[in-house]
Amino acid sequence: MNEEVLIESKMGKRNPFTVPSGYFDQLTEQIMQNIPEESTQTAQIHEIKPAKRAILRSLRPLFYAAACTCIAVFGVATYQHLNKQTTETPQLQSNIVTVHSYSDSYIDEATDYAMLDNDDIYASLLADM
Amino acid sequence: MMVRQYSEQLYWQVRRIVLTHEDSNDVLQNAFMKAWTSLDTFKGDSKLFTWLSRIAINEALDFTRKQKKHPLQSTDDEELGLANQLMADNYFDGDETEAQLQEAIAQLPDVQKTVFMLRYYDEMKYSEISKILGTSEGGLKASYHIAVKKISEFFKRND
Numbered sequence: 581m582n583e584e585v586l587i588e589s590k591m592g593k594r595n596p597f598t599v600p601s602g603y604f605d606q607l608t609e610q611i612m613q614n615i616p617e618e619s620t621q622t623a624q625i626h627e628i629k630p631a632k633r634a635i636l637r638s639l640r641p642l643f644y645a646a647a648c649t650c651i652a653v654f655g656v657a658t659y660q661h662l663n664k665q666t667t668e669t670p671q672l673q674s675n676i677v678t679v680h681s682y683s684d685s686y687i688d689e690a691t692d693y694a695m696l697d698n699d700d701i702y703a704s705l706l707a708d709m
Numbered sequence: 710m711m712v713r714q715y716s717e718q719l720y721w722q723v724r725r726i727v728l729t730h731e732d733s734n735d736v737l738q739n740a741f742m743k744a745w746t747s748l749d750t751f752k753g754d755s756k757l758f759t760w761l762s763r764i765a766i767n768e769a770l771d772f773t774r775k776q777k778k779h780p781l782q783s784t785d786d787e788e789l790g791l792a793n794q795l796m797a798d799n800y801f802d803g804d805e806t807e808a809q810l811q812e813a814i815a816q817l818p819d820v821q822k823t824v825f826m827l828r829y830y831d832e833m834k835y836s837e838i839s840k841i842l843g844t845s846e847g848g849l850k851a852s853y854h855i856a857v858k859k860i861s862e863f864f865k866r867n868d
Contacts, residue, residue, distance in 0.1 A: 596803025
């Protein structure tokens with residue numbers, strides 16, 4: 581901005597205002613003298629609060645990381661639990677198959693004992709019909 | 710600690726608006742009193758200095774508005790004009806041009822005057838000024854541009 585350059589060339593940033601000698605050295609004391617004592621204690625508490633908020637803000641990434649880790653651990657545990665259930669079910673099925681096999685072999689033994697051949701078995705089945 | 714850390718910066722913000730040392734000292738004292746008593750309202754959503762600046766600048770602008778409505782100076786002083794009053798002030802170290810410039814700045818509307826002071830002298834960011842004055846950054850940029858234009862016209866007239 582040319583106008584801003586013009587202003588800076590004409591007046592610069594010099595401060596034409598002055599203060600009495602030692603003014604700022606005693607300013608703090610002067611202000612504190614005017615403030616009631618109760619207010620200074622309240623102010624100390626309030627100065628801590630923004631600092632506490634700043635600390636919490638800086639810890640926020642850690643909280644997010646901890647939450648993600650918990651979700652991941654829970655997810656893996658759930659997956660493993662479900663996986664365990666599905667590996668157990670084929671065992672049951674094989675047991676069922678085993679039972680069927682057992683009953684078939686039992687029948688074979690029984691028919692051998694009864695000295696029946698297949699033609700006799702078919703004939704008895706047709707007779708019942 | 711808050712007073713020690715920020716009092717000098719706040720003083721200069723007030724002084725550039727109020728112009729005289731005695732009045733600036735009074736305004737600053739009032740500003741800190743107000744800050745202490747309303748510390749409960751500070752929610753930490755801005756920097757502490759920003760919050761204190763808002764209080765100090767509002768106190769300074771209120772003071773100048775009251776002064777315009779009920780001037781305490783004698784009729785002689787009024788006729789002198791602000792530039793001449795500054796030249797007569799023991800705590801003003803500038804020449805006549807600088808005194809006239811301060812008069813030109815003092816005549817700007819409040820927002821233009823304040824944004825010019827904070828931007829030009831304190832080199833404050835618009836985002837920071839926006840939090841102090843409660844005005845949008847776009848509005849502040851426009852106000853600053855107008856203030857700069859008026860002040861540069863002052864220099865062109867006095868050349």
